[in-house]
Each structure stands twice: as C-alpha cells, then as structure tokens.
Amino acid sequence: MSSDPEPLITVTANGLYCRAGDFYIDPWQPVRTAVITHAHADHLRAGSEGYILARPGLGIARQRLGDDAGITPVEYGVPLTFGPATVSLHPAGHILGSAQVRIEHEGTVWVVSGDYKRQADPTCAAFEVVSCDSFISEATFALPVYRWPTPAQVAEEIFRWWRTNRERGIASVLFCYALGKAQRVLAELRAFTDEPVYLHGAVASLVEVYRSAGVLMLPTRQVGTERKTDYRGALILAPPGAIGSPWMRRFGEHSTGFCSGWMRVRGDRRRRGYDRGFVLSDHADWPALIDTCKATGAKRILLTHGYSDGLSRYLNEQGIAAGALQTHFGGEE
Numbered sequence: 183m184s185s186d187p188e189p190l191i192t193v194t195a196n197g198l199y200c201r202a203g204d205f206y207i208d209p210w211q212p213v214r215t216a217v218i219t220h221a222h223a224d225h226l227r228a229g230s231e232g233y234i235l236a237r238p239g240l241g242i243a244r245q246r247l248g249d250d251a252g253i254t255p256v257e258y259g260v261p262l263t264f265g266p267a268t269v270s271l272h273p274a275g276h277i278l279g280s281a282q283v284r285i286e287h288e289g290t291v292w293v294v295s296g297d298y299k300r301q302a303d304p305t306c307a308a309f310e311v312v313s314c315d316s317f318i319s320e321a322t323f324a325l326p327v328y329r330w331p332t333p334a335q336v337a338e339e340i341f342r343w344w345r346t347n348r349e350r351g352i353a354s355v356l357f358c359y360a361l362g363k364a365q366r367v368l369a370e371l372r373a374f375t376d377e378p379v380y381l382h383g384a385v386a387s388l389v390e391v392y393r394s395a396g397v398l399m400l401p402t403r404q405v406g407t408e409r410k411t412d413y414r415g416a417l418i419l420a421p422p423g424a425i426g427s428p429w430m431r432r433f434g435e436h437s438t439g440f441c442s443g444w445m446r447v448r449g450d451r452r453r454r455g456y457d458r459g460f461v462l463s464d465h466a467d468w469p470a471l472i473d474t475c476k477a478t479g480a481k482r483i484l485l486t487h488g489y490s491d492g493l494s495r496y497l498n499e500q501g502i503a504a505g506a507l508q509t510h511f512g513g514e515e
C-alpha cells in the first residue's frame with residue numbers, strides 16, 4: 183500500500199464522495215449511486231437512483247425505501263468494480279446488514295466504517311477488521327467514561343427489572359430504538375425466558391423483518407391487536423418517541439427503562455426521566471474505538487460524528503494522524 187496524493191474520499195454537498203469510482207457513501211442528498219453502510223435514517227435516505235448495500239440489510243432497506251427503489255444487494259467481501267476503483271462491503275456489527283465500505287484505488291485502501299460496534303450481537307454478523315491506509319470512523323461515544331458492560335450482564339438486569347415489576351403487579355415499558363436495539367434485546371433475553379413480549383407497532387414491523395432473516399428472538403405480540411389485554415407484569419418494547427404519549431395510558435401503573443449507551447452517565451439517566459437505564463449500545467465504546475483504529479493499521483483516521491475531538495487528540499498523541507470530517511450523520515440520539 184503506497185501513500186496517496188489525493189484523498190480517495192472527500193466530503194461534498196451531497197455527502198461522502200469517491201471521485202475515482204464516482205459514487206457516494208450514505209449521501210444526504212439524492213445521487214446516482216449510493217453505497218449504503220446501514221439502514222438507520224441518517225445513513226439511508228430516500229431519493230437516490232441506485233442503492234448498493236449488504237444483502238442481509240435488503241429487507242430493512244425495502245421497508246424503508248419501498249418496492250420501487252433501485253436496490254442492488256451484494257454479499258459481504260465480494261469485490262465490485264467502479265471504474266478504476268474496487269469496492270467491497272464488510273460486516274460492521276452495528277445492526278442487521280450493516281457494512282463497512284472498503285475502497286481500493288491504485289494500491290491505496292480506504293475504509294469507511296459507518297456506525298459499528300465490537301461487542302457480540304446475535305442479530306448481525308460480527309465486525310471484521312479490514313486493513314487500510316485511511317480509516318473513516320464514527321466517534322459517537324469517544325470519551326473514556328463510555329465503557330460497556332457485557333450484553334449478557336445487561337440482559338440479566340433487564341430480566342430482573344421485569345420480574346421485580348411483575349412482583350409489584352405493574353408493567354415494564356422498555357424504550358429502545360426500533361431498528362437494531364429492540365431486536366437485540368429480544369434475542370439476548372432468550373437466555374432467561376421464552377415468554378412473549380409486547381411491541382409498539384413501529385418496533386413490530388422491524389422485528390418481522392429480522393425474523394424473516396432468520397434471527398432468533400422471543401415470541402412477540404403487537405400492542406393493541408388484542409382486545410382488553412391486561413399488561414400487569416408484561417414487558418413492552420417501544421421507541422423512545424412514544425414516551426409520555428396517549429399510547430402509554432393503556433399500561434396503567436408501569437416502570438420505564440431506556441436501553442442506550444447514554445445511560446452509562448448518571449446525569450443523562452436523570453435528565454431523560456426514565457426509572458431505569460440499561461447500558462446497551464450498538465456503537466463502539468472508548469476502548470473499542472481505540473482498538474479498532476489501531477487494528478486497521480491506518481496511518482490516517484478521519485472521524486465523522488460524535489466526540490471526535492478527544493479521540494483525534496488521543497490518536498495524534500499515539501502517532502496516528504487523526505482529524506474530523508464534517509458530515510450529517512447523527513449518533514445514538
């Protein structure tokens with residue numbers, strides 16, 4: 183791998199652009215060719231002519247973009263030719279179908295991570311370290327305070343909270359992102375029970391997509407589809423937007439929990455007003471960000487979103503050239 187005079191990826195008004203291959207990665211404006219890292223709303227936007235993404239994410243992308251969208255699914259690791267550039271997708275371990283984008287041109291290799299994590303996740307393929315000259319990484323949780331407990335530990339905490347609430351005769355309403363987090367909770371809880379869990383409609387449709395993809399999860403029922411359900415003692419998964427909405431009234435007395443990396447910090451738990459916080463994130467924590475940046479062997483690291491300052495300072499101190507890229511990607515909101 184030689185050093186490159188011109189960057190393979192640049193930020194343009196439409197998004198991250200590869201001039202050599204004439205395509206965009208997760209563009210924020212409609213373009214001709216969009217290579218997609220994953221289907222979260224800040225990375226997959228409607229309106230582009232053609233989308234290229236990893237095959238396990240096809241069902242989710244179809245649901246988000248509709249049947250008419252021009253989507254080309256590709257297998258992980260299979261090289262595609264874009265003019266003089268070679269492109270391949272590699273698992274990012276973030277959500278089902280999430281991918282890093284590897285681009286090779288004239289002996290130089292760049293990798294765009296999208297969002298990623300290094301923890302085991304039964305709902306998607308594990309992150310693969312891809313060697314490169316330049317690595318474009320996220321930095322959502324790039325502060326030393328963000329360190330994740332094991333998913334099994336967190337699943338047990340959720341299960342115990344649910345049981346304690348049941349003993350009190352009340353419902354447990356767990357807020358988690360509808361795409362990725364909810365399915366992961368349903369998969370991790372299989373270690374403790376085989377009881378059904380109730381779902382908000384926004385979560386239920388995506389759980390069905392995961393189920394069709396072969397992901398094993400607890401049995402589920404959609405809230406509101408059965409008359410006169412008694413929710414005392416039940417566990418309900420809902421997107422964060424449902425908190426405080428009239429939809430909540432049917433549950434009667436209940437305890438609320440939130441599953442997110444942000445719950446690692448006590449002040450965040452209080453401010454957001456949940457009874458319980460569970461530290462479960464689909465993003466890399468501080469040690470995982472550092473390990474990953476080093477493991478790629480990249481001589482240059484560019485950070486797209488999150489607490490990029492601290493991480494780029496740390497990497498620069500370690501002798502790895504690092505800086506920030508201004509993008510329109512969001513973190514774990």
Ligand SMILES: [Zn+2]
Nearest residue numbers: 220222276297
């Ligand atoms: Zn994401």
Ligand SMILES: [Zn+2]
Nearest residue numbers: 224297511512
């Ligand atoms: Zn993101």
